[in-house]
């Protein structure tokens with residue numbers, strides 16, 4: 001396992017000198033310069049991450065990090081915590097939304113028990129990495145201890161690094177955890193930072209009364225601690241799965257792999273990772289803009305633009321699974337498309 005300082009030392013910013021080289025290659029392809037829009041930007045990003053003009057994306061592994069939240073005692077979610085474990089079973093049976101989308105994209109899904117409040121039966125696609133059975137209620141006390149946060153980060157990094165060592169080119173992050181939109185809201189509030197009102201959204205869905213209850217629970221937690229440093233914020237308000245996803249971003253970056261980020265909650269984890277190690281941002285690709293209220297401002301705080309705009313608001317990694325083929329296509333643009341000069345030379349050389 002790598003400690004946080006060791007991870008930070010292993011993450012270097014991408015080589016900016018390669019960007020004009022990649023842009024020139026793309027401009028020279030058999031197409032008008034810039035005509036493939038943001039897929040060209042994506043190709044540049046992938047080339048920079050892999051530090052080569054001919055990047056390849058042969059395999060994307062998607063990890064769904066699952067954990068429960070003591071903050072649900074405040075009534076912040078429309079659903080009971082027991083849904084988390086039930087959904088883990090569904091991911092493993094291949095009948096969830098992310099399973100369906102991942103099949104369409106040729107992406108392998110595995111589930112990580114980061115902190116589910118249940119004993120989960122063994123399964124070949126389940127990684128047992130439980131930090132604790134659910135977090136403490138952040139409205140009353142710190143959700144996690146500092147040691148639990150560090151353990152979660154190290155474990156997430158380990159999972160991403162092992163995937164990379166095993167041949168994954170992209171590590172995609174999804175999550176499942178009833179109540180975790182509240183935890184992500186508090187992480188965003190302190191680390192974006194942004195006013196609390198701008199960070200609270202509907203999560204899985206709420207009527208007016210439910211939203212008021214969610215706001216009240218989140219406000220109680222925010223009033224209990226003025227944490228503003230990333231590790232402290234993760235301890236006060238974070239979830240096991242959010243801290244572990246932050247670690248997975250750092251692990252992917254330390255191995256020069258793309259971390260493909262899903263929606264609101266995954267972005268909050270990426271935000272924590274970037275606040276811990278700013279250079280990690282160079283390795284992140286943001287799959288989609290979530291319909292969750294705070295997501296645009298969180299992306300703006302990171303200075304990034306997501307690939308897709310499909311009004312998704314689920315999590316699980318559904319947006320990441322949908323975006324995965326775009327990364328494959330973008331890499332193909334650099335490796336498979338002929339240079340216009342070669343084509344024209346070929347045309348001119350051809351006998352009439």
Ligand SMILES: Cc1cc2ncn([C@H]3O[C@H](COP(=O)(O)O)[C@@H](O)[C@H]3O)c2cc1C
Pocket residue numbers: 076077078079083087175176177178179180181182202203204205314315316
């Ligand atoms: C059946 C079901 C499947 C889900 N898959 C993802 N989420 C999403 O909803 C949860 C966050 O919303 P909140 O903070 O409002 O609880 C997370 O588990 C997230 O992944 C789901 C939620 C439900 C109910």
Ligand SMILES: O=C(O)c1cccnc1
Pocket residue numbers: 181202203204262263264265266290291292312313314315316
């Ligand atoms: O965008 C997300 O990740 C999201 C939004 C609402 C509920 N759960 C997840």
